[in-house]
Amino acid sequence: MNLRNIDLNLLVIFDALMTEKSITLAAGKVGITPSAMSHALHRLRRTFNDELLERTGRGMVPTARALDLWSAAGAGLEQLQRAIDRQLEFDPRTTERGFTIRISDYFVQCALPRLCARVRAEAPRSTLIVDYPPGNEPGSDNPGDIQIGVCMEDWGPRYRQQRLLTNRFAVVMRPDHPAAGQEMTLDLYLSLSHLIASSVGARIIDDKLARRGLSRRIAVTIPNLAAAVAILENTDLCALLPEQWIELYVEPGRLVTTAPPIADLGFTVDIIWRAQDDADAGQRWLRQLIIEEFALLFAASDWVAGDRPHRLGRTPAHAAD
Secondary structure (H helix, E strand, O other), rough: HHHHHHHHHHHHHHHHHHHHHHHHHHHHOOOHHHHHHHHHHHHHHHHHOOOOEEOOOOOEEEOOOHHHHHHHHHHHHHHHHHHHHHHHOOOOOOOOOOOEEOOOHHHOOOOOHHHHHHHHHOOOOEEEEEOOOOOOOOOOOOOOOOEEEEEEOOOOOOOEEEHHHHHHEEEEOOOOOOOOOOOOHHHHHHHHHEEOOOOOOOHHHHHHHOOOOOOEEEEEOOOOOOOOOHHHHOOOEEEEHHHHHHHHOOOOOOOOEEEEOOOOEEEEEEEEEEEOOOOHHHHHHHHHHHHHHHHHHHHOOOEEEOOOOOOOOOOOOOOOO
């Protein structure tokens, strides 16, 4: 039987009949007259070629086929109802929903503690699953995911994106690095050996270099920033890191910074979700909470405007266009 040939409203009526075992009570439950309910039962019988509910001295008794059908249809209707309720109604105080946030390690130490505390305070029975982003392209996520992405491209009309933060990159090295006292020209930058963290988006400079037919020597690639400072302190490597990360995680004097020799190396952070989740009231709550926490976390700085001075640094080198 083709589902397209079935009036799905009949399944709602069927569920009411199976629940109430009475035409009159079922009619009241769905808001129609007993006559209309009797007519609907007749249509159901024709559709499924079965009596479905039979009158007996004990009232209306479901047939074996009706019980099988109700087992499947009832579960489907219940799931659909939960989905509709999720879209229209959400109370963080009582919800037991699970939410998945995929976030770069860049924010794990600074933003995640605040975010977890806020979620626990407002939705104590919810479950928060935090993981790294599975990829950097559309379709690498799962439905319902909220991603906090670094240096993300436009993911297209199937997604929604909102900018949380804009910052600059800086070239970072140990204070006694052979290049630490020199002006960071493009030639000098290309002569150095580089450390990159694959989770940060520092390869943005490689695209700009490639358009000039140039490339830098990447000596070490690490999956995240956890060991970046220790590696830079003990090697002649340099790294291109967000100024903000340096401000948050590097103690004064451990590293020095200078501006990169290529201009317009913007470090951006976006919150990304699927367009199909726009109307999800629970996800809207969590997205707004994330937006508010980022605003509070960085409210005391002018990082968003991109004008924060180099606390650790040297006088910024002149950046080439």
